[in-house]
Amino acid sequence: MAGRINDEDVKAVRDAVPIDAVVSEYLQLRNAGGGNLKGLCPFHDEKSPSFQVSPSKGLFHCFGCQEGGDTITFVMKIDHLTFSEAVERLAGQAGITLRYEEGGYNPSHQRGERIRLVEAHKLAAEWYAEQLATSPEADTGRVFLADRGFDQAAAQHFGVGYSPQGWDHLTRFLRGKGFTDKELLLSGLAQEGRRGPIDRFRGRLMWPIRDIGGEVVGFGARKLYEADNGPKYLNTPETPIYRKSQVLYGIDLAKKDIAKASRAVVVEGYTDVMACHLAGVTTAIATCGTAFGTDHIKILRRLLMDNGSARVIFTFDGDAAGQKAALRAFEDDQKFAAETYIAIAPDGMDPCDLRLAKGDEAVADLTRPRTPLFEFALRQIVSRYDLDTPAGRAAALDEAAPVVARIKNSGAQHEVAVQLAGMLGILDTQFVVKRVAQLARWARERGGGGDRGPAPGGPRQQYAAAPAQAAAPRGPSLTLRNPVYATERELLKLALQRPELVSPAFDAYGVDEFTAPPYAAVRQAIMDAGGAEHGVEDPQEYLVRVREAAPDDTVRAMVTELAVEAIMRRAVDEVYAGEVLVRVRRRAVERRIRDIHATFTRLGNGGDPAHLATVQNELWVLEKYDRALRDQGAAAL
Numbered sequence: 356m357a358g359r360i361n362d363e364d365v366k367a368v369r370d371a372v373p374i375d376a377v378v379s380e381y382l383q384l385r386n387a388g389g390g391n392l393k394g395l396c397p398f399h400d401e402k403s404p405s406f407q408v409s410p411s412k413g414l415f416h417c418f419g420c421q422e423g424g425d426t427i428t429f430v431m432k433i434d435h436l437t438f439s440e441a442v443e444r445l446a447g448q449a450g451i452t453l454r455y456e457e458g459g460y461n462p463s464h465q466r467g468e469r470i471r472l473v474e475a476h477k478l479a480a481e482w483y484a485e486q487l488a489t490s491p492e493a494d495t496g497r498v499f500l501a502d503r504g505f506d507q508a509a510a511q512h513f514g515v516g517y518s519p520q521g522w523d524h525l526t527r528f529l530r531g532k533g534f535t536d537k538e539l540l541l542s543g544l545a546q547e548g549r550r551g552p553i554d555r556f557r558g559r560l561m562w563p564i565r566d567i568g569g570e571v572v573g574f575g576a577r578k579l580y581e582a583d584n585g586p587k588y589l590n591t592p593e594t595p596i597y598r599k600s601q602v603l604y605g606i607d608l609a610k611k612d613i614a615k616a617s618r619a620v621v622v623e624g625y626t627d628v629m630a631c632h633l634a635g636v637t638t639a640i641a642t643c644g645t646a647f648g649t650d651h652i653k654i655l656r657r658l659l660m661d662n663g664s665a666r667v668i669f670t671f672d673g674d675a676a677g678q679k680a681a682l683r684a685f686e687d688d689q690k691f692a693a694e695t696y697i698a699i700a701p702d703g704m705d706p707c708d709l710r711l712a713k714g715d716e717a718v719a720d721l722t723r724p725r726t727p728l729f730e731f732a733l734r735q736i737v738s739r740y741d742l743d744t745p746a747g748r749a750a751a752l753d754e755a756a757p758v759v760a761r762i763k764n765s766g767a768q769h770e771v772a773v774q775l776a777g778m779l780g781i782l783d784t785q786f787v788v789k790r791v792a793q794l795a796r797w798a799r800e801r802g803g804g805g806d807r808g809p810a811p812g813g814p815r816q817q818y819a820a821a822p823a824q825a826a827a828p829r830g831p832s833l834t835l836r837n838p839v840y841a842t843e844r845e846l847l848k849l850a851l852q853r854p855e856l857v858s859p860a861f862d863a864y865g866v867d868e869f870t871a872p873p874y875a876a877v878r879q880a881i882m883d884a885g886g887a888e889h890g891v892e893d894p895q896e897y898l899v900r901v902r903e904a905a906p907d908d909t910v911r912a913m914v915t916e917l918a919v920e921a922i923m924r925r926a927v928d929e930v931y932a933g934e935v936l937v938r939v940r941r942r943a944v945e946r947r948i949r950d951i952h953a954t955f956t957r958l959g960n961g962g963d964p965a966h967l968a969t970v971q972n973e974l975w976v977l978e979k980y981d982r983a984l985r986d987q988g989a990a991a992l
Contacts, residue, residue, distance in 0.1 A: 360442055361454040365427075366896065368442055371449040374426040375410040380568050381433055382657035383614035384408060389921040395657050397433055398422045404660065409919045412852065413895045416912075416919040423915030425899065434568070440467035472542045472596045475534050476571040479544055480563040482528055483516025483574075487560075493517035495579050496560045503626055504711050505633075513562065513608075513629055518576065520558035522548065543573065543591040555591075558583055562625040564591070564643055565607040567654065573597035575604065575625055575643055590644040601650045603640040604628055612637045613658045617665040617693075620722045621647055621684075626707040627670070634706075634715035636722050647684050656693075665693035668724050670706060685732040685758075696724035697731045729771065732758055737778050748779045752787065755779075760794035768795065842938045843874045844917065849932050850881060851898065851918040854890030856932035860992045862886040868943040873913050880904040880914060933989025940992065944981045948974065 387393035387407055396406035396417040405419040416423035430441040446453050487493045496517040526545050536552045539545035545552040559576035566572050573591030591597050605628040613619045620639040631639030659665040669684050698721050700709050710718045736755045741747035762768040776787040850861050869875040883904040890897030898918055905911035924931050951974045983991035
């Protein structure tokens, strides 16, 4: 059993690795105001960014799905790691040596499975690259690359390597590094032979496939020798760390430029990605032995932020297979908010061949968006019919009209319907426009309106406009139209985000001064963590303690949400904090005054005189305190 990581080391990892640096490896972040950043949530599909990151607090929170936590939590969720695995990965990035309790640290046993498999792939990639650079046998691979315009520097940039033709060269190398046969088989780097594990890849040119975080999770291997009876390209099989439908080759190199330019170029192979990047098209990526699909779209959407100006350009070969791939890509087009285009070289060459034949500028020119993907799909459909006959035109319209009806933008939909009428040679343009509109309406009615995304205006308006949505198990059913709830929420945000402004007064507030049960639970968690006063000295550690003090995931999620959500005042100072403190306290005092009046009514004139006097005195004290709060504000607290 793995030893427990020392608490001080866990804190050191949290402090050393900025949360915005980690999150931005997976999605594009933009300024959200108040020192926060925002982006499209990586944990659920959404069209408007409701995912917020607070670098100063080391926390993230999604106001759509309620996922939230610190840097370690994010890495655990995004890469499906255990707590220890996430801490180990972040510690490795920060150069922190971890200490383990309950028996010390044994690297061969105490690292999680994923960490071990990733490390094996990292070592394998380095070993393959060394073989390509130095081994005489690898000359075949070096010639292959040179013939395609790639020199040694290009091979090093993309980490290209070579797997020797022997049976178990890599297997013996990794055994020497402490990896077991079970780990080598599980990783996909080895396969079962007659006398034990043997290398899966032999006599091939090797491309390391990295995840969006830059870690090697698999390989693409190109056949070099005629004697090799295997397929032209052999990829890593499905493993605990490699799912071909969830990786994009080159995404680690392209992600920052994709986010910056709001543009991605999808090509078909490893050499095409290399050719594009070397030609200056640094937003190029490729799938790994599978069609471009839904999971790939999710990766790109998070980087593109799905704004209306984003562009995705598909480059396919001009042959029948390439055209079929383009039409298959169009099937998922509506899952993008970005505009999609297709680029096919006039002579049908792929980017690698085009660069060899005509140079870098020709590759850059190829990837400039020209033909919308839907237009290409329509032309492919129309080309299959005899448009010289009424029957042919009608049949083409029957197949093409539903394609136009799926176009997201209603204005563009109308314009393309007019274009379709022209393609078909139908003079009655309005007939085609109405047909498309009717199909679009039927689709909306069948779909029930689809995913509209979060309500506009951020979390405050979202709760106010859609309390039913907020009533999901992970979040409270609260409407901030209720000024009491709104003020209590604001005070808790101040206590978590700006404890120096509300301390020490806040720590004297009772749990019963918060009328919303979720807010009362957060107040209790702050109390159990030692109070807001502790947040003045070490804000991040204070938030960690409050989250740990939460009794369950629902309260923990609420703590994170309140710690990240913007305070509803541009200038947050002691004056504003005092106003919020006073409003919450006055409402608590007013509630108690009403309770006492109810007690008087219930007791009437027949009550015990001593009891009545005590109640009367409490009422007098409370009314005096309420007047002081009204007249003096925070000074009376």
